[in-house]
Amino acid sequence: MSTDYLEWISISYIIVLVGFAATLIFGLLLIILNIFCVRGVFITYRILMITFTCSGILFSTFEVVFNPNMFSYNSGTIYFTLSKPFGFGKDVLTVSLVVYTGLYSATTCLIAIQFIYRYWAVFDETKLRLFHGWHISIWIIYVLYFGMQWAIGAYNFVKTDQVAKDFFREEIMLRFNASIDDLPALSLVAFDPSNGSIRWWNVMTIVNMSFIMSIQYGIIIYCGWSMYSKMEEKIKNYSIVLQKHHNQLFKTLVLQIIAPTVFLLTPLSFIIYLPFFNIKCSLPTGVLLSLFTLYPTADSVVVIYVVTEYRQKLKLLTDCFITTLKNIRCWKNNQINVQGTTQTRTM
Helix, strand or coil: CCCHHHHHHHHHHHHHHHHHHHHHHHHHHHHHHHHHHCCCCCCCHHHHHHHHHHHHHHHHHHHHHHCCEEECCCEEEECCCCCCCCCCCCHHHHHHHHHHHHHHHHHHHHHHHHHHHHHHHHHHHHHHHHCCCHHHHHHHHHHHHHHHHHHHHHHHHCCCCCCHHHHHHHHHHHCCCCCCHHHHHHHHCCCCCCCCCCCHHHHHHHHHHHHHHHHHHHHHHHHHHHHHHHHHHHCCCCCCHHHHHHHHHHHHHHHHHHHHHHHHHHHHHHHHHHHHHHCCCEECHHHHHHHHHHHHHHHHHHHHHHHHHHHHHHHHHHHHHHHHHHHHHHHHHHHHHHHHHHCCCCC
C-alpha cells in the first residue's frame, strides 16, 4: 500500500465535486418545484424543505471551496485542509474548518425540525402555530444554538496543541508531504503518548458532539417511530387524498432517516470514536468525510421520487423543456431554410 495519501485526497475531492453538482441540480429542481409548481403539500412544510435544500447547497459549496479532510492515526484524528482558497492564511482556514463543523450540526438540526413538523401535523395540529409568525424565530435560534455549540466546542476542545503536533508530525509529512506547523487543522489525541492517560480536554469535544447528535437523532427516532406505530389509526378518518398525502410524506421521512444515517451519522461516528480503541492504524478517513456532500442530493431525490405531485410536476417541467428545445430547433432550421431560399433567389 502506498505511503502517500495525496491520491486519496484527490479521490475525496472528486466525490465532493460529484456531490456538489448533483446537489445543485436536484436542489434547484426541488426549490423550483416548491415555489412554482407544487400546491398539494402544506406551504409551511415546503418552506422548511426550501430552507433545508438551501442549507444543503451551502454545506456542499463550503466543502468544495475548502475541501476539508481527515486522517486517523492510532489514537488520534486530525481534521485539516491542504487547500488555500482566495489566498487565505492558516488562521482564517482554521476558522473555516470550524464553521464547516457548525454547518454539519445545523443540517442535523434542520432534519429534526422537519420530523417535529410532520409529527405535529398528524398528531397535534395546534402546535403548528409554532411554525408561523414570530414563532419561527424559535427554530432559527434552535439551529443557530446547536450549530454554534458544535463549532465552539470543536474550536476550544481540539485546538492543535504541542502534544498533537508531535504526535502527528512524522505521519503528516509522510502521508501528505506537509508540515503540521503550517497546516490549518484541529486535532484530537485521545491518549497522552507519554503516559497513556486520557486527554480529557480533547475527549470533551466527543462528549459535546455525541450530546448534540443524541438530541437530534432522539427527536428523529421518536417522531419517526410514533408516526409508524400510530399514523394508520390517526388518519383513517381523513379523506382518501389526505391519507395518501400523509402516507407519502411518511415514506419520505422513513427514507430521510436512512439517508442521514448512511451519509452523515455513520461516517462521523466511525471517525470520531475510532481513536478511543487505540488501534494501530493509519487511515485516510477523509474519504468518509466526502460522503457528507452526497446527503443533500439523496434528500432531494427522496422527496421528488416518493411524493407523487413532485414526480408529476417534474415530468411536466421536463416535457415542457423538451418541447421548448424542439421548437427552438425547428425555428433554427426554418431560419436556415429561409436564408437558403433567399440566397438562391438572389443568385
